[in-house]
Amino acid sequence: MMKHTLNLVRIFICILILGILQTCDSSNNSSEQDQGDEISVNPLDDQMTEILEQYQGDGISVSPLDDQIMEICQGSFSEDTSQNLPLDQIQLPDGFTISIYANNIEDARSMALSKAGILFVGNRQSGKVYAVLDCNSDHQADQVLTIAENLNSPNGVALYDGALYVAEINRVLKYTHIPLDQTASPLTVNDNFPSDGAHGWKFIRFGPDEKLYVPVGAPCNVCQQEDERYAAIHRMNPDGTELEIFASGVRNTVGFDWHPITQELWFTDNGRDWLGDDLPPDELNHAPQSGLHFGFPFCHGTTTTDPEFGNSNSCSELTPAARELGPHVAALGMRFYTGNMFPAEYRNQILIAEHGSWNRSIPIGYRITMVKLEDNQPTVYQVFAEGWLQGSESWGRPVDVLVMPDGALLVSDDKADVIYRIAYQD
Ligand SMILES: [Ca+2]
Ligand SMILES: [Ca+2]
Numbered sequence: 247m248m249k250h251t252l253n254l255v256r257i258f259i260c261i262l263i264l265g266i267l268q269t270c271d272s273s274n275n276s277s278e279q280d281q282g283d284e285i286s287v288n289p290l291d292d293q294m295t296e297i298l299e300q301y302q303g304d305g306i307s308v309s310p311l312d313d314q315i316m317e318i319c320q321g322s323f324s325e326d327t328s329q330n331l332p333l334d335q336i337q338l339p340d341g342f343t344i345s346i347y348a349n350n351i352e353d354a355r356s357m358a359l360s361k362a363g364i365l366f367v368g369n370r371q372s373g374k375v376y377a378v379l380d381c382n383s384d385h386q387a388d389q390v391l392t393i394a395e396n397l398n399s400p401n402g403v404a405l406y407d408g409a410l411y412v413a414e415i416n417r418v419l420k421y422t423h424i425p426l427d428q429t430a431s432p433l434t435v436n437d438n439f440p441s442d443g444a445h446g447w448k449f450i451r452f453g454p455d456e457k458l459y460v461p462v463g464a465p466c467n468v469c470q471q472e473d474e475r476y477a478a479i480h481r482m483n484p485d486g487t488e489l490e491i492f493a494s495g496v497r498n499t500v501g502f503d504w505h506p507i508t509q510e511l512w513f514t515d516n517g518r519d520w521l522g523d524d525l526p527p528d529e530l531n532h533a534p535q536s537g538l539h540f541g542f543p544f545c546h547g548t549t550t551t552d553p554e555f556g557n558s559n560s561c562s563e564l565t566p567a568a569r570e571l572g573p574h575v576a577a578l579g580m581r582f583y584t585g586n587m588f589p590a591e592y593r594n595q596i597l598i599a600e601h602g603s604w605n606r607s608i609p610i611g612y613r614i615t616m617v618k619l620e621d622n623q624p625t626v627y628q629v630f631a632e633g634w635l636q637g638s639e640s641w642g643r644p645v646d647v648l649v650m651p652d653g654a655l656l657v658s659d660d661k662a663d664v665i666y667r668i669a670y671q672d
Pocket of ligand 1: 387
């Protein structure tokens with residue numbers, strides 16, 4: 247009797263609230279899904295209203311937003327974070343915990359979060375862009391949608407004025423209406439970028455000047471190119487006009503952020519290979535203004551003159567790294583910690599995802615590090631999270647970091663194909 251009544255209530259609510267959907271499945275299969283929910287289905291209407299208000303509050307235009315989000319979030323709350331990863335091996339400072347935010351995200355790379363909490367994830371090797379939804383705001387993703395595919399290493403994702411920007415190797419695309427179902431066609435914002443695969447995948451972000459920053463890596467391990475588009479950070483207007491070089495001498499940056507107070511650009515750069523296990527260092531750089539040359543290919547780190555391209559003046563005449571990082575650690579994503587969840591000492595400090603070395607006899611990296619600033623100068627460089635590397639084997643590789651509105655830190659991993667959430671509770 248009880249079960250019968252519940253089913254009647256469920257069917258009634260389904261018809262009432264979800265009638266606009268193409269299907270309204272009250273089959274046994276649906277009931278089985280509901281039994282696995284962590285979501286309270288009572289009152290379902292309130293919950294759906296909250297979900298709609300949440301996503302409609304976004305500047306992102308998804309058409310028709312309400313139908314899509316409602317259908318997607320109503321479909322299931324799988325909470326499937328059962329991926330068998332040894333998270334207990336990850337060492338964090340006292341009070342921090344790590345969990346799976348989203349799994350089964352093949353080759354998870356750069357991340358961008360919309361105002362309403364839709365997490366967009368770029369992809370280097372599988373040609374896809376994902377949208378990750380946490381429908382019930384419990385800090386675990388419920389849906390991972392492939393919103394674009396067959397793109398050319400769409401590593402970079404950025405959001406601006408209600409649109410999603412995606413960087414392929416040779417061009418930047420703009421989705422004015424974000425295609426949660428892969429039906430929309432993007433505009434090409436600018437395709438004046440080289441098509442080299444080597445260091446061609448891009449990290450992109452909008453700066454406080456409302457310009458889109460787009461790096462172009464060196465198409466080699468170490469080389470000098472006449473084409474000045476290479477080994478540089480470019481920027482342009484949101485419509486693709488006024489493309490210009492902001493910084494040069496940058497081998498391959500795959501992560502940058504602007505200081506929350508000074509609004510100045512800081513970026514990581516990956517050092518060259520084949521100078522031995524301990525040279526050169528990877529770099530954290532500081533670009534307080536445009537027009538600076540950061541050394542590549544002449545000088546690496548702060549004082550390492552390139553044996554082939556450098557001369558005795560290379561390191562004194564060019565802008566040195568603000569902080570040398572570990573050699574070959576592959577420093578990728580970086581963000582200033584701007585949240586309120588972590589202890590005060592983390593506020594406005596730099597967290598860096600180190601993807602891990604390949605060009606080193608003893609691997610290093612595969613961790614999250616922190617660089618502290620004092621008076622706008624880097625001081626301490628220390629490990630924040632490690633354990634993805636066990637001996638000489640790694641089971642995960644951090645790619646990008648992102649501070650969530652609640653202050654937790656998301657970390658993407660393109661080896662374990664997941665996104666982690668690092669939280670703090672004192
Ligand atoms: Ca959830
Ligand atoms: Ca440099």
